[in-house]
Amino acid sequence: MAARKNKDDHDYKTIFQENRSRKASDPVNTPATASVNQLPCISEFHTMNPARPAGDARLILPMNQLRTLLSALLLGSAVLVLQPAGAQPARAADPMAQRVAACTACHGKEGRATSDGFFPRIAGKPAGYLYNQLINFRDGRRRYPMMTYLVAPLSEEYLKQMAEYFSSLHPPYSAPQPANLPAASLKRAEALVMEGDRSRNIPACIACHGQKLTGVLPSIPSLVALPRDYLNAQFGAWKNGARKAAAPDCMAHIASQLTSEEIGAVSAWLASQPIPQDMSAAPASSVKLPVACGSFPQ
Secondary structure (H helix, E strand, C coil): CHHHHHHHHHHHHHHCCCCCCCCCCCCCCCCCCCCHHHCCCCCEECCCCCCCCCCCEECCCCHHHHHHHHHHHHHHHHHHHHCCCCCCCCCCCCCHHHHCHHHHHHHCHHHCCCCCCCCCCCCCCCHHHHHHHHHHHHHCCCCCHHHHHHHCCCCHHHHHHHHHHHHCCCCCCCCCCCCCCCHHHHHHHHHHHHCCEHHHCECCHHHHHCCCCCCECCCECCCCCCCHHHHHHHHHHHHHCCCCCCCCCHHHHHHHHCCHHHHHHHHHHHHCCCCCCCCCCECHHHCCCCCCCCCCCC
C-alpha cells in the first residue's frame, strides 16, 4: 500500500509541476467546498510567451486534496451505476451540487466563474458544449492535467448529467472588464467580430456564435461574459495546437489566421461588452455556419 502511495505521488509530481511562487505556508488540506481563492490550484496561462506555449497550464494541488475532489465525483458516478434501470437518481439524498464540488472549487459557486480570470464561467452554457469539452479533456484534445485526472474515470452518462446540471444554472454575471487598448485596435477587433475578414477566410464571430454572441444550441458557447485572460489563452492554445476539437477543427483554422495583436484586441473587446438581458443561446436553426465544424455538425 505504501509502495502504491509513493508511486501515485511520484506520478503526480511528474504531471503537476509545482508553482515556484507558492509559499511554504500555503494550506494543503483545504476542503473541496472552499472558494477558488482558498485553493492552491491556481493555473498559469502564458499565451504569448514563446518560452511557454499558449494554453500551457501549470498548477499545484496536493495529492490528498486531488483525491478528495475526485472522490466527490466518483461517489456520484457510483450512484448512477447502482440505480435500477430507468430509475432517477435520488437527488434529495445525493444532490448534484455536492457531487460537483470538484468543479465549483475552481469554477466558482454554481459555476459562475471567479475573479481569477482563467477559470471560465460554465453556468448557463449549452449542455452540448459543456459535454463536448469534458470529452475533449478526457480524450486529450484539451490539455489541463487536473481536468483530465478528474474526468478520466467518469462514464459518459455522468459527464452528460454534469453538463446538463451546469447548463441549467443561471447565477448573476460579473461586470464587463474595461478594454484598455487604443481605439484603433478596438475598432479592428469589432470589425473582426462583426464582419470577419474575407481576404483571409476569417468568418465573423457572430456568424457562428449568434448575433448577440450568446451561443447557439446545442453546442456553440457564448463569447460574452468571459474573462479577457481566458479568451486570450484559448485563442493562443488553438493557434499553437495546444487545444483541439473534433475535426474539422474550425476554431483552430480561424485562430491560425489571426495575429497575436488581433487575438489580444478581440479578447479585450469581447470581455468589455455589456451583458445582454437575455443570455439564452440562439436556436440551431438561426445560423448556417460559414465553415465546416466538427463540434456542430449540420
